[in-house]
């Protein structure tokens with residue numbers, strides 16, 4: 001038996017120890033940025049204790065407010081091929097458990113986990129109600145408050161949730177009430193069901209919120225039952241719009257986070273990123289766009305609290321490889337690279353390249369480019385199946401590399417020498433934009449397209465005579 | 469030592485002859501179908517002798533349209549369910565799946581195919597109905613895969629169809645010849661009933677066409693005749709001892725096995741002579757019936773066997789021992805078989821030569837000859853102007869399967885000398901369209 005392995009391990013651990021995942025989010029401290037979003041996984045003290053024990057750093061308690069009744073059934077999902085719950089929808093309301101039970105359990109959780117973040121999500125109606133409930137959760141030991149202005153079903157019909165989130169003026173007023181009453185940090189949670197996320201974002205900042213979290217769920221119908229003709233989830237033959245979340249909404253959340261983080265009056269507000277987070281990579285992406293804590297719901301509803309192991313290990317590995325010691329070292333680092341279209345370099349050129357040794361001959365790239373892009377891929381004429389890129393036709397759209405089922409088989413190679421730089425903005429400024437259809441400066445003019453009739457000449461191979 | 473105990477009853481028989489390709493459940497089918505890439509000009513489809521639109525039916529399974537998947541399959545292949553289980557998929561569709569090029573397991577196309585077809589067979593879902601009666605009648609000789617497929621297709625085109633079948637069950641070798649661990653009799657017959665219930669062709673069982681008069685009658689009563697008679701009994705070896713008790717033809721042995729299951733008596737020591745797929749099935753079958761020792765004797769080296777590698781492997785896994793470069797000289801015995809005398813062979817410049825003085829005997833109490841099926845020459849010679857090739861195969865036009873006697877069309881083993889069920893199915897369909905073309909143009 002050798003002991004070198006053991007000492008190796010200690011070294012590894014030291015390296016890992018240098019990494020500090022703890023956060024101070026608008027004054028709310030937590031051992032790490034992995035928080036549970038206000039949702040079924042935070043419905044009870046039992047669940048939250050179990051989650052902290054599993055490694056989560058914080059939890060936003062399932063929204064407290066007023067007595068509600070829930071329906072059954074409550075959830076629907078978007079399954080993509082063999083992937084279940086690529087998107088997830090619910091028509092559940094805020095907590096239907098008695099307030100006293102929630103407050104008692106909240107105090108108990110804080111007693112056992114004093115260093116973890118326990119945040120009370122709240123949704124009530126009148127100013128008096130807000131003041132009362134804030135006092136109650138502060139007494140229970142909550143580290144912060146999250147204002148739920150997002151729920152897009154049920155509660156909004158009663159003038160709360162997204163009904164507030166969609167009215168920046170009302171939102172601002174309520175945030176002001178809360179800020180006057182609260183002694184602990186306040187996070188305003190935004191609804192994505194709005195044209196410009198910066199409108200409610202700005203209202204929250206003007207109301208003096210300490211932080212913002214986003215996104216809540218997206219109004220949706222995940223599907224229609226083909227026998228009852230009712231939307232999922234079906235409740236006694238009827239359904240209603242649900243709130244959509246899970247992996248499918250991540251792109252929407254990232255975009256909205258970016259919009260807030262680039263807004264001059266909002267960007268200094270701490271952001272808690274929510275929406276479709278399931279892997280370490282998702283976490284890193286939200287942080288790169290400026291989030292300094294992340295919240296997770298669907299992934300836990302799918303896999304349980306244990307997925308935090310993967311989030312943590314992946315984040316640490318990323319930070320080690322990049323040489324970061326805290327998440328603040330790289331928070332927002334992608335923001336300067338998200339720009340407007342008009343500032344993109346029109347002189348940059350990439351083209352697809354097929355690695356023949358890896359290609360398995362599915363010819364999906366061929367048909368994708370021929371039917372869905374730029375007719376820039378050719379098949380061999382001898383019946384072989386390994387396609388080739390027709391470089392002069394390839395516009396570098398990426399499509400073939402996206403459909404190719406083999407890892408790193410189609411790569412996009414740089415073709416320009418990197419010396420030239422010209423943007424639509426610069427062209428406009430210097431009055432050089434194309435202004436007629438036949439203008440030589442226009443993009444599509446010199447592009448190859450086949451003659452329309454060639455479409456009918458390239459019939460599928462005749463199969464008769466294939467057998468022997 | 470024997471791998472299998474002699475089955476004493478139907479339950480034990482089923483254990484020994486366990487289905488090689490069991491039916492998938494919904495979850496398996498869903499996950500498996502999810503893997504299909506929907507390749508362009510899909511190689512799997514190009515490798516299917518019946519040209520089934522494989523990516524389409526797999527996608528249909530994945531989207532919950534099982535019936536649509538079954539229709540896609542039957543549109544190209546009337547023996548869709550049988551083929552899913554008994555086709556040598558490893559050398560056809562599955563062998564061509566692009567995943568192989570990446571050392572990833574290919575799609576389980578055959579089993580997905582069964583998943584779709586069995587669902588409609590079980591539910592009895594009507595996917596086809598006969599075409600409007602066009603007043604023309606066609607006779608079919610032989611209710612094998614070729615004959616049945618021709619009948620189905622003709623019915624959709626509006627022809628009345630009478631099939632004359634020598635035996636008492638439809639599907640030919642599918643129910644009589646194919647190894648029982650590939651497909652059960654019930655499954656074969658269920659598909660046959662499913663098709664006949666929808667399309668309503670007549671089958672006249674126990675009715676062998678064997679005389680000139682019968683042929684003349686068919687010619688005068690029907691607008692066209694399709695020959696789907698397959699091949700005949702096991703060919704003779706022309707060897708001393710062939711008539712001893714305990715010497716059987718492989719096709720006859722397997723037919724017996726398919727019919728009588730655990731009631732078939734197997735000997736302790738069996739020698740199977742031959743190197744084709746039928747030899748493998750006979751050897752595997754003997755082992756699974758509980759024979760102590762099964763020797764598969766082949767004249768040439770292992771690599772020259774006509775059988776697919778996977779069929780040989782299957783036989784070996786059932787306990788069969790291969791004996792190569794052993795050419796049989798005579799079957800010895802006194803009333804009953806006692807052994808086979810062989811002489812060793814070697815390949816000299818690609819030519820098989822006998823090694824003088826190397827004779828040896830393998831003791832046994834049963835011999836199975838798997839040395840090919842005889843052709844149906846006597847029947848075929850009664851048909852006027854019917855040209856056969858040098859191997860007694862009927863010569864047909866490759867686009868219509870019409871023979872040199874324009875009233876006759878043919879397909880299946882009778883034209884290819886012995887291939888697979890799927891080839892027969894393709895031929896029957898092709899010939900039906902050939903018949904339709906010929907009749908409508910005359």
Ligand SMILES: Cc1cc2nc3c(=O)[nH]c(=O)nc-3n(C[C@H](O)[C@H](O)[C@H](O)COP(=O)(O)OP(=O)(O)OC[C@H]3O[C@@H](n4cnc5c(N)ncnc54)[C@H](O)[C@@H]3O)c2cc1C
Nearest residue numbers: 610612613614634640641677697698880881887888889892
């Ligand atoms: C042992 C064995 C194993 C096989 N295993 C496989 C396998 O695993 N997979 C596979 O795909 N293929 C397999 N095959 C091949 C396959 O069975 C044949 O290719 C296929 O059945 C040929 O179909 P067919 O319609 O041409 O002829 P057949 O299936 O032979 O059918 C001919 C029919 O015509 C009838 N008939 C014959 N003469 C007359 C007459 N004069 N009058 C009336 N009726 C007549 C017969 O009774 C029979 O029903 C196997 C064959 C054998 C022998």
Ligand SMILES: Cc1cc2nc3c(=O)[nH]c(=O)nc-3n(C[C@H](O)[C@H](O)[C@H](O)COP(=O)(O)O)c2cc1C
Nearest residue numbers: 037038039063090148215216245246275276297298
């Ligand atoms: C069943 C369900 C109930 C939810 N209830 C609440 C809630 O009470 N309060 C709230 O602020 N958000 C609620 N949400 C929204 C989530 O907190 C979160 O914003 C959203 O699910 C996006 O994150 P995800 O993609 O990780 O699921 C709920 C979500 C689900 C699925």
Ligand code: SF4
Nearest residue numbers: 369394395397398400
């Ligand atoms: S990058 Fe786009 S244009 Fe170029 S070959 Fe691929 S699909 Fe065609």
Ligand code: SF4
Nearest residue numbers: 359360362363365404
């Ligand atoms: S998509 Fe990829 S694997 Fe398929 S043919 Fe194109 S390069 Fe080859």
Ligand code: SF4
Nearest residue numbers: 504505507512565566
């Ligand atoms: S070759 Fe394989 S992956 Fe491609 S379509 Fe056929 S079964 Fe699907």
